[in-house]
Amino acid sequence: MSATWIVYFKELRESLRDRRVLLNTFIIGPLLGPVLFIVLINFITSRELDKAGKPLPVAVIGAQYAPNLVAALKQSGIEVQAPPSDPEAAVREQRVELVLRIPEQFAAEWNAGRVAQVELLFDSSRREGSGSVERLRNVVRAYAARIGAMRLVMRGLSPAVSQPLVIAERDQATAQARGALLFAMLPYMLVFATFFGGMFLAIDATAGERERQSLEPLLINPVVRSRILLGKVLATASFSVCSVLISLTAFAVASRFLPVDKLGMTLDLGVRFIAQVLPVMLPLVLLVAVLQTLVAAFAKNFREAQTYLGLLQILPLIPSMMLTLMPFKPQLWMYGVPLVGQQLVITQLLRAEPVGLIPLAICFAVTAVAGWLVLRLTQRLYGGEQLAIST
Amino acid sequence: MIEVRDLQKSFGDVQAVAGVSFTAADGQITGLLGPNGAGKTTTLRMLYTLMRPQAGQVLIDGIDAFTDTLAARQRLGVLPDARGLYKRLTARENIEYFAALHGVEPALAKSRIDALVAALDMQDIVERRTEGFSQGQRVKTAIARALVHEPRNIVLDEPTNGLDVLATRSLRRFLQRLRADGRCVLFSTHIMQEVAALCDRVIIIARGRVVAAGTLDELRAQAGESQLEEAFMKLTGADAESLA
Numbered sequence: 001m002s003a004t005w006i007v008y009f010k011e012l013r014e015s016l017r018d019r020r021v022l023l024n025t026f027i028i029g030p031l032l033g034p035v036l037f038i039v040l041i042n043f044i045t046s047r048e049l050d051k052a053g054k055p056l057p058v059a060v061i062g063a064q065y066a067p068n069l070v071a072a073l074k075q076s077g078i079e080v081q082a083p084p085s086d087p088e089a090a091v092r093e094q095r096v097e098l099v100l101r102i103p104e105q106f107a108a109e110w111n112a113g114r115v116a117q118v119e120l121l122f123d124s125s126r127r128e129g130s131g132s133v134e135r136l137r138n139v140v141r142a143y144a145a146r147i148g149a150m151r152l153v154m155r156g157l158s159p160a161v162s163q164p165l166v167i168a169e170r171d172q173a174t175a176q177a178r179g180a181l182l183f184a185m186l187p188y189m190l191v192f193a194t195f196f197g198g199m200f201l202a203i204d205a206t207a208g209e210r211e212r213q214s215l216e217p218l219l220i221n222p223v224v225r226s227r228i229l230l231g232k233v234l235a236t237a238s239f240s241v242c243s244v245l246i247s248l249t250a251f252a253v254a255s256r257f258l259p260v261d262k263l264g265m266t267l268d269l270g271v272r273f274i275a276q277v278l279p280v281m282l283p284l285v286l287l288v289a290v291l292q293t294l295v296a297a298f299a300k301n302f303r304e305a306q307t308y309l310g311l312l313q314i315l316p317l318i319p320s321m322m323l324t325l326m327p328f329k330p331q332l333w334m335y336g337v338p339l340v341g342q343q344l345v346i347t348q349l350l351r352a353e354p355v356g357l358i359p360l361a362i363c364f365a366v367t368a369v370a371g372w373l374v375l376r377l378t379q380r381l382y383g384g385e386q387l388a389i390s391t
Numbered sequence: 392m393i394e395v396r397d398l399q400k401s402f403g404d405v406q407a408v409a410g411v412s413f414t415a416a417d418g419q420i421t422g423l424l425g426p427n428g429a430g431k432t433t434t435l436r437m438l439y440t441l442m443r444p445q446a447g448q449v450l451i452d453g454i455d456a457f458t459d460t461l462a463a464r465q466r467l468g469v470l471p472d473a474r475g476l477y478k479r480l481t482a483r484e485n486i487e488y489f490a491a492l493h494g495v496e497p498a499l500a501k502s503r504i505d506a507l508v509a510a511l512d513m514q515d516i517v518e519r520r521t522e523g524f525s526q527g528q529r530v531k532t533a534i535a536r537a538l539v540h541e542p543r544n545i546v547l548d549e550p551t552n553g554l555d556v557l558a559t560r561s562l563r564r565f566l567q568r569l570r571a572d573g574r575c576v577l578f579s580t581h582i583m584q585e586v587a588a589l590c591d592r593v594i595i596i597a598r599g600r601v602v603a604a605g606t607l608d609e610l611r612a613q614a615g616e617s618q619l620e621e622a623f624m625k626l627t628g629a630d631a632e633s634l635a
Contacts, residue, residue: 006491010480017479213475217533220439220471221492222464385442 003223007231011205012238021200021239029196030243033189034250041258055079056132061087062102066110069102069118069143076139091121097132098122100140113151186350187343188320190247190281194288195313197243198236202292205232207305215387226379229293233375237289244281248274273349280345283364287338287371294378297387319343335359336366392417392575393544398437398447407433408444409599415577415592417543420570422586423579425596426627431579432472434596435548438577439469451544465493468542470550474533478522482513485521486536493540500539507535511565527558534565545569547578551585563589583620597627 015021054077061083063070070080084090087099099121109116118140122133149159209215219225252269292309299305319340335341341363348355381387393415400408408430415421425431436442438449440460449456449463456463476485483504490500508517511531516524521532530550538545547566551559566589569576580586586593586607593610595603603610603626607619614622 001491003492006488010477010488013484014477014479209475212478213473214477215475216441216471216473217469217475217489217536218492220441220464220467220469221489222461222494223492224461 003221003227004231004234007228008235008238011201011232011235015201015204015235015239018200018204021204024200025197025239025243026246029199030193030245030247031250032196033186033192033247034254037185037189037251038254038258041254045258056135057081057097058136059083059087059090059096059099060102061099062104062106065104065106066102066118069140072143073100073139076142078136078139087121091123094123094126097126098136100136184323184347185320186251187346188316189251190244190277190346191284191316191320191339191342192313193243193247194240194281194285195292195309195316198240198285198289198292199309199313201239202232202236202289203296203299203302203305203309205235206293206297207299208302210387211301219387225382229297229379229382230375233286233289233293233378236293237285240285240289241282244285245274245278248277268352276349277346280342280360280363283368283371284338284342287367287374290371290374290378294374294381297378297382315339316343323347330359332359332362335363338367338370341367392450392452393438393546393577394448394450395434395438396448396450398434398444398449400433400437400442400444406599408437410447411596411599411601412447413594413601413604415544415575417575418570418573419591420566420576420578420589422590422593423577423596424583424586424593424623425579425581427581429596429627430599431581431596432548435546435579436471439467439471439546440464441471465540466542466544468537468540468545470530470534470537470545470547472548474529476521476524476529476532479520481520482517482524482528482532482535485532486539489536490539495540503539503541504535507538510568511535512561526553527555530554530558530562534562542574544575545577547576549580550578551580551582583623587619595623595626602626602628 015025056077057079058073059081060070060073063080074080083099083101084096087096087101090096091099101119101121103117103119106116106118120133120136120140124133148162152159152161209218218228248269252271252274255269291312295308295312296305299308316339319337320343323340323343330344334344341359345355345360345363395414396412398408398411399406411430411434413421413423423431423434433442437444437447438456440449440456440463443457451463451466454463454466476482477488480488486504486507487497487500490504491497495503504517508514511534513528513531513535516528516532521529524532530553534547534550550562550566554562566576566578570591578589590607592606593604594601595610603613605613610626611617611619611622614625616622616625
């Protein structure tokens with residue numbers, strides 16, 4: 001067996017006996033994302049479903065001036081409440097969400113066939129209220145339109161007279177794409193699992209080994225140092241792959257049990273999805289493993305390595321944030337940027353869009369080459385004599 | 392056999408080793424004696440190929456350690472200054488790891504480990520994880536893993552450091568058995584009694600140079616002192632304070 005694999009299996013065996021490493025690689029790293037995801041989706045869906053079905057409480061002033069309108073509101077699931085004494089202040093102080101004021105002259109205007117007016121009091125700075133405002137507004141408008149149409153018919157005109165133009169809305173977002181909005185965090189969570197999965201092994205096998213004074217005896221074995229390094233990198237990468245796989249499986253299981261279809265979305269995160277994502281992630285896993293080994297190998301001790309790798313872990317947040325905050329059309333070169341490319345491809349897979357072979361090849365190849373270059377660099381640096389000496 | 396010729400090494404402005412030459416013969420125990428900071432560890436680190444000297448040559452059984460490093464390492468068994476073990480592996484697994492890196496077949500490794508375990512009297516600890524091992528248990532394990540490929544040349548950096556009297560005695564007996572085997576044993580120390588009890592030949596190092604070399608009797612004669620300690624003081628040019 002070559003030295004690389006001897007080192008590889010020894011690192012795996014040793015790490016598998018470390019409870020802290022196991023916890024981080026197989027539980028915290030891969031499952032943090034899916035758990036967060038389940039909580040978030042459940043929260044969103046239950047809120048949306050609640051809102052649609054629940055009666056909307058609205059304080060109505062002057063309900064006696066427009067009994068028909070009030071009856072129509074009640075029919076549409078609006079709960080008419082007694083008005084507060086000072087409605088403006090009540091809305092401002094968030095005691096009441098919505099107030100509908102029907103003026104005294106409403107009946108006179110209405111009966112005369114002039115434009116009657118109702119006032120809607122709300123606070124647009126309260127985000128969670130915007131849905132309610134929209135709902136009430138639609139109910140009132142629908143009532144007005146119905147009455148308008150009836151008046152036209154009574155005068156022998158077609159209701160179409162007052163509606164020269166209508167907009168027919170056809171949303172081209174597929175059900176998957178709507179789901180992908182919620183899934184924007186999934187690519188980052190996979191990258192997070194990549195970083196977290198290998199981190200502790202990388203530290204333990206390099207900075208940790210030196211701190212425990214076992215690096216010097218190891219390096220005087222009749223083995224080329226770059227082989228030893230490669231064994232350590234591969235062990236780190238293996239843990240990282242495991243972490244990603246567990247994460248993907250958890251997402252797949254979660255997507256089956258979440259009530260996403262009630263939101264008009266479909267999500268397919270099954271075996272096919274995993275089989276497509278895994279090859280995209282592989283070169284990234286290697287690149288990250290080499291980077292972690294490089295950084296940890298030159299830290300003075302365990303603690304310092306932990307600090308550096310913690311900082312390194314923030315790195316993938318940058319492309320994620322950019323993709324979320326400034327949604328731009330992906331350009332071909334972006335697939336060549338490690339971390340960005342993977343996130344783009346996974347997002348597209350989530351949206352059930354076809355990913356071109358060229359972007360896919362660029363994404364794979366550039367990251368793989370980058371990983372190889374950093375590996376060569378690390379192997380060069382690993383040959384230095386200061387590396388082994390711990391005292 | 393280990394031959395060291397005119398080794399030199401400096402770190403920045405500090406000349407740690409300034410032209411050290413000596414020979415350690417097969418079937419002998421050679422002691423590298425010197426006060427702390429004399430350059431013993433640096434000399435040994437160059438000898439076992441962890442560091443490269445700025446000048447000089449090291450021959451292990453005639454093999455140049457810097458042009459044919461891996462072959463030289465095969466012929467060396469080293470207990471370095473740093474003797475950390477993998478604490479989540481058992482003593483046996485620690486030794487097996489190094490055996491594998493030396494290319495020793497598993498079956499052969501097993502019989503050699505059993506022999507070393509018997510010789511070093513570590514039957515009670517060999518299947519235990521090394522976490523919580525005493526200093527003596529750690530040194531035994533580190534020696535076993537350094538010798539599992541049966542090297543002809545054995546280099547030990549301050550092997551009795553931190554050992555109690557009992558462990559020291561058992562280690563001495565073990566080194567004497569290696570000598571009886573015809574192997575070349577070289578160890579560094581700053582403790583006089585160690586040298587007196589074990590060594591066939593002594594090389595005294597001070598301030599990065601060899602100041603004297605020879606058998607114990609030769610050294611006493613050279614210094615004109617009957618007591619080894621006095622001879623050592625005279626030869627290293629050290630006064631009592633600098634040794635304290």
